[in-house]
Amino acid sequence: MARSSSHLPVNVGIIMDGNGRWAKRRLMPRSYGHDAGMKRIIKLVDYVRTTGVKYLTLYALSTENLSRPEDELNGLYSLFRKYFEEYAPKLMDDDVAISVIGDISVLPEDVAMKMREVCARSGKNAPFNLIFAVNYGSRAEIVRAANFASRLGGNVTEENFSRFLYTYGVPDPDLIIRTGGEVRLSNFLLWQAAYAELYFTDTLFPDFDEREFNKALKEFSRRNRRFGKV
Ligand code: FPP
Numbered sequence: 001m002a003r004s005s006s007h008l009p010v011n012v013g014i015i016m017d018g019n020g021r022w023a024k025r026r027l028m029p030r031s032y033g034h035d036a037g038m039k040r041i042i043k044l045v046d047y048v049r050t051t052g053v054k055y056l057t058l059y060a061l062s063t064e065n066l067s068r069p070e071d072e073l074n075g076l077y078s079l080f081r082k083y084f085e086e087y088a089p090k091l092m093d094d095d096v097a098i099s100v101i102g103d104i105s106v107l108p109e110d111v112a113m114k115m116r117e118v119c120a121r122s123g124k125n126a127p128f129n130l131i132f133a134v135n136y137g138s139r140a141e142i143v144r145a146a147n148f149a150s151r152l153g154g155n156v157t158e159e160n161f162s163r164f165l166y167t168y169g170v171p172d173p174d175l176i177i178r179t180g181g182e183v184r185l186s187n188f189l190l191w192q193a194a195y196a197e198l199y200f201t202d203t204l205f206p207d208f209d210e211r212e213f214n215k216a217l218k219e220f221s222r223r224n225r226r227f228g229k230v
Contacts, residue, residue, distance in 0.1 A: 007221040009174035011055035018180030018204030031075040036206035038079045047210045055129045063137035084114040097126035101166035102136030138190035175220045179205040
C-alpha cells in the first residue's frame with residue numbers, strides 16, 4: 001500500500017528490544033523486564049495516539065523467541081493474557097482497533113482465544129490502529145503468502161501477492177524503530193519495510209518514553225524520502 005510522504009509517519013513499527021538487559025541492570029529476573037515492557041506499551045500507546053500516527057505495529061514475540069526457556073515464555077503469555085483481558089477492551093471502547101499478526105495457534109489456547117476475541121470485536125481502520133506481531137516471522141509470512149498465491153495460479157504481482165500477507169489493508173510502515181542497541185530487522189516486516197526509514201537507539205525498551213519516541217519522529221521528519229526517485 002502507498003506510503004506516507006509527509007513529515008509524520010502513518011505507520012510506525014517498533015522492535016521492542018532490551019527488556020532482559022533492563023532487568024539485569026537492576027539485578028532482577030528477565031520477567032521483571034518484560035513486565036516493565038508491558039507498562040511501557042500501555043503508556044506509549046496512550047501517547048502515540050495523540051501524535052497523529054495512525055498505526056503502531058509492535059513486535060511482541062518473534063518465531064525465534066519461541067525457543068526461549070519455558071518459564072520466560074510462560075511469563076510472556078501471562079502478560080499477553082493480562083493485556084488482552086484488562087487493557088485491550090478499554091482501548092477498544094475508545095476508537096482504537098487492535099489486531100494481531102502471526103501464527104498464534106501455538107500459544108496457550110486461552111491466550112490465543114482472548115486475542116481472537118479482541119480482534120474479532122475490534123473494527124478495522126479506526127482512528128488509531130494497534131497491531132501486535134505475535135509468533136511472527138517475516139519469512140514465514142512471505143512463504144505462506146507464496147503458497148496462497150501458487151494455489152490461486154495466474155500471474156503473481158506485487159499487488160496481488162501483498163493481499164496474502166497478514167498486513168493486507170495496512171499501510172506499509174514508514175518508520176521502524178528498534179530499541180536496545182542492535183542494528184538489524186530480525187525478521188520483522190521485511191516485505192513491508194522496503195521503503196521504511198530505520199531508526200536505531202541504544203535506549204532499552206522499558207525506558208523508551210514519549211521523549212524518545214519524539215526523537216524518532218523528529219529524525220523521521222528530517223529524512224528526505226525519495227522512494228527511489230531523484
Ligand atoms: C525483547 O527483549 C522483548 C521481547 C522478546 C518481548 C516483548 C514483550 C513485551 C514488551 C511485553 C509484553 C507484551 C505485550 C504485548 C503485553 P529481550 O528480552 O530480548 O531483551 P534483551 O535483548 O535485553 O535480553
